[in-house]
Amino acid sequence: AQKITQTQPGMFVQEKEAVTLDCTYDTSDPSYGLFWYKQPSSGEMIFLIYQGSYDQQNATEGRYSLNFQKARKSANLVISASQLGDSAMYFCAMREGNNAGGTSYGKLTFGQGTILTVHP
Amino acid sequence: ETGVTQTPRHLVMGMTNKKSLKCEQHLGHNAMYWYKQSAKKPLELMFVYSLEERVENNSVPSRFSPECPNSSHLFLHLHTLQPEDSALYLCASSHSGTGHRYEQYFGPGTRLTVT
Numbered sequence: 701a702q703k704i705t706q707t708q709p710g711m712f713v714q715e716k717e718a719v720t721l722d723c724t725y726d727t728s729d730p731s732y733g734l735f736w737y738k739q740p741s742s743g744e745m746i747f748l749i750y751q752g753s754y755d756q757q758n759a760t761e762g763r764y765s766l767n768f769q770k771a772r773k774s775a776n777l778v779i780s781a782s783q784l785g786d787s788a789m790y791f792c793a794m795r796e797g798n799n800a801g802g803t804s805y806g807k808l809t810f811g812q813g814t815i816l817t818v819h820p
Numbered sequence: 821e822t823g824v825t826q827t828p829r830h831l832v833m834g835m836t837n838k839k840s841l842k843c844e845q846h847l848g849h850n851a852m853y854w855y856k857q858s859a860k861k862p863l864e865l866m867f868v869y870s871l872e873e874r875v876e877n878n879s880v881p882s883r884f885s886p887e888c889p890n891s892s893h894l895f896l897h898l899h900t901l902q903p904e905d906s907a908l909y910l911c912a913s914s915h916s917g918t919g920h921r922y923e924q925y926f927g928p929g930t931r932l933t934v935t
Contacts, residue, residue, distance in 0.1 A: 704862075733921055743908055745863075745926035752921065791863070795922050805851040805870040806914050806922020810863040 704792050704811035712817050713782045720767070721777045721814050723792030729753075733795040734775040735808065736766065740788045748790075751775055782818045789813045822846050826911050826927035833901065834935055841896040841930045843911030851916035852894040853924060854886060857908040869894060870916045901934045908932075 703726040713719035725734065736748040751759045751766045759766040767776040779786055793808040824845045833839050845852065854866040868876035869888040883905075885897040894911055908931050912924035 733923075735923055737926075743910075743929040743931070745910060745912070745924075747923050747925060750921050750923055805868060805875065805916040806924060807865065807868065807876065808863075808922075808924060809865075812862050 704794055704809055706792055706811035706814050708814045709812075710815045710817070712819060713779075715784060715818055715820050716781055718778060718780045719782055719816065721779070721790050721792075721816065723775045723777065723811060725773050725775060725792075725794050727773075727794065727796070729796055733806070734766070734768070735793040735795065736764070736775075736777045737791045737793060737810075738786075738788045739791065739813070745791070749777070779816075784818050784820060787816060787818045789815050824911060824913055824925050824927035826909075826930050828930060829928060830931045830933075832933045832935060833898070835901060835903070837901075838897070838899040840898065841909055841911075841932075843894040843896075843927055845892055845894075845911075845913035845925070845927075847913055847925060849913035849915055849925075850891045851914045851922075852888060852891070853912040853914075854894065854896055855910040855912065857910060857929070859907075863910065867896075898932075901932075903934050906932055906934045 705724045732753045734751045738746045749759050749761045749764045751768045758768050763780045765778045791813045792811045795806045827842045851870045855863045857863050866880045867886040872888050887895040908929045910929045911927040914922045914924045
């Protein structure tokens, strides 16, 4: 069974500094995808960044980058130049492929989340 | 409208009521999902529809009944709920089929309170 572990219930960072949110995963599937989502207090889950298990390079999206260490099964999110608006809950998730009637869809397993607070 | 919308945003219902949650996606996706998010718990996947066919039902009690009339719309019909069903219910959509990353795009959620 897959498992996503986020060991940091809460993190604090000073505005304009970088912060790393940890995520480790456990899977025996050779093909998988890793996602990070941001959930502000409003409740909506916002997709941030994706890393495929076969991707050679670490994913980057603006101020977000993913430190993917496949052998260690870790996929840490790095947020550079933190902003006050980055304060939110952050979830790491993993996708397993499923087949039903010949199609595939993305079933995601989520971690417990990390609450990030950015201080001015 | 763009993205994924959900209505209502807030719902308070008694244990004997019947209500429905609605989700609509404008992203051209053909897979839709219902999640439950309770306080201090990871998101729990409830149902998955792919090409309008239910492909996953994760041991959800029968008091929750999903409906997917087409690839853009998803409903969650609620009846005789329990107080422990109070939670944030999130709808999401994604592509299905091979060759996709399958990232899911979420709606804003319905905050449900069962009294």
